[in-house]
Amino acid sequence: MRNAMVQAPASLIPFQFRTKAPAPHFGQNGQAMGMLDMRHRRRKAEDIADKLPLDESAARQTTLRLDDHHQVGRIRHIGEQVDVVSRLHLGLSAQTARLRTLDLLAQLRIPEPAAVAEAYPHQLSGGMKQRIVIAMALAGEPDLIIADEPTTALDVTVQAQIIQILTRLSRDRGLALLLITHDMGVVAQVCDRVAVLYAGRIAEERAVDPLFATPAHPYTTALIDCIPRDGMTPGSLHGIPGAVPTSGRYPPGCRFNPRCASAADLCRQERPLLRPLHHGGAVACHFANAEAP
Numbered sequence: 001m002r003n004a005m006v007q008a009p010a011s012l013i014p015f016q017f018r019t020k021a022p023a024p025h026f027g028q029n030g031q032a033m034g035m036l037d038m039r040h041r042r043r044k045a046e047d048i049a050d051k052l053p054l055d056e057s058a059a060r061q062t063t064l065r066l067d068d069h070h071q072v073g074r075i076r077h078i079g080e081q082v083d084v085v086s087r088l089h090l091g092l093s094a095q096t097a098r099l100r101t102l103d104l105l106a107q108l109r110i111p112e113p114a115a116v117a118e119a120y121p122h123q124l125s126g127g128m129k130q131r132i133v134i135a136m137a138l139a140g141e142p143d144l145i146i147a148d149e150p151t152t153a154l155d156v157t158v159q160a161q162i163i164q165i166l167t168r169l170s171r172d173r174g175l176a177l178l179l180i181t182h183d184m185g186v187v188a189q190v191c192d193r194v195a196v197l198y199a200g201r202i203a204e205e206r207a208v209d210p211l212f213a214t215p216a217h218p219y220t221t222a223l224i225d226c227i228p229r230d231g232m233t234p235g236s237l238h239g240i241p242g243a244v245p246t247s248g249r250y251p252p253g254c255r256f257n258p259r260c261a262s263a264a265d266l267c268r269q270e271r272p273l274l275r276p277l278h279h280g281g282a283v284a285c286h287f288a289n290a291e292a293p
């Protein structure tokens with residue numbers, strides 16, 4: 001559900017699904033996301049795929065997810081995989097694309113970019129491959145990067161490096177970064193605005209500081225309570241009881257009600273709508289201190 005929510009505006013959901021709402025607008029010209037000249041991009045991809053000694057699927061790929069460093073194809077040199085993005089999106093020659101790739105690898109603080117460009121993915125560590133995925137995303141000069149769990153499966157040190165790179169890039173290049181994560185610590189470090197999702201619906205949406213200081217939705221409160229802190233004694237960290245319902249088997253009313261300590265009869269009968277909060281943002285809870293719908 002979460003993936004569908006971010007894939008739909010970019011027209012990346014499977015063809016058998018449809019979006020009902022109008023596409024959100026993005027960028028200086030206010031273009032509708034997903035309408036960013038998809039047909040033109042596909043035609044261009046086909047032209048380049050004809051000329052490049054690469055997998056057709058790789059050449060057609062116009063959007064990159066950062067969720068998994070295994071996204072890096074296994075049988076092509078790293079350099080080829082980054083080159084193809086700037087050839088596809090920017091129309092660069094093979095030579096110029098390679099120079100740009102080396103520059104990007106250097107910007108991402110990858111040691112010996114020329115050697116890495118000639119390496120195969122299996123010769124690199126997980127953290128290094130994650131940086132390669134970021135290089136692939138940047139090679140097309142995007143205005144928006146959707147980073148789906150970019151630090152999952154990385155050790156804490158590499159995770160901190162990746163977070164630092166993403167925040168620096170978004171600041172220096174003026175990129176918008178849509179980060180999808182379960183890690184509230186990462187949210188606190190990186191984000192300006194946060195939408196907390198539960199079972200496919202927005203539970204709360206706010207600027208990051210007030211969200212952490214005065215969470216309005218019981219699920220947000222519970223998530224923040226799950227963050228380990230210095231000085232905690234063993235056993236004092238509380239999880240959220242129960243489990244997230246499986247897709248399509250949601251409880252009636254508020255989807256969080258079976259796990260919510262504040263649930264009342266109304267919560268089991270009526271879906272709480274997203275209502276504006278007095279000091280900005282919105283919350284979907286019958287008992288949160290929000291404005292009337």
Ligand code: SF4
Nearest residue numbers: 254257260267285286
């Ligand atoms: S609507 Fe009810 S069950 Fe849902 S979060 Fe609010 S109090 Fe809890």
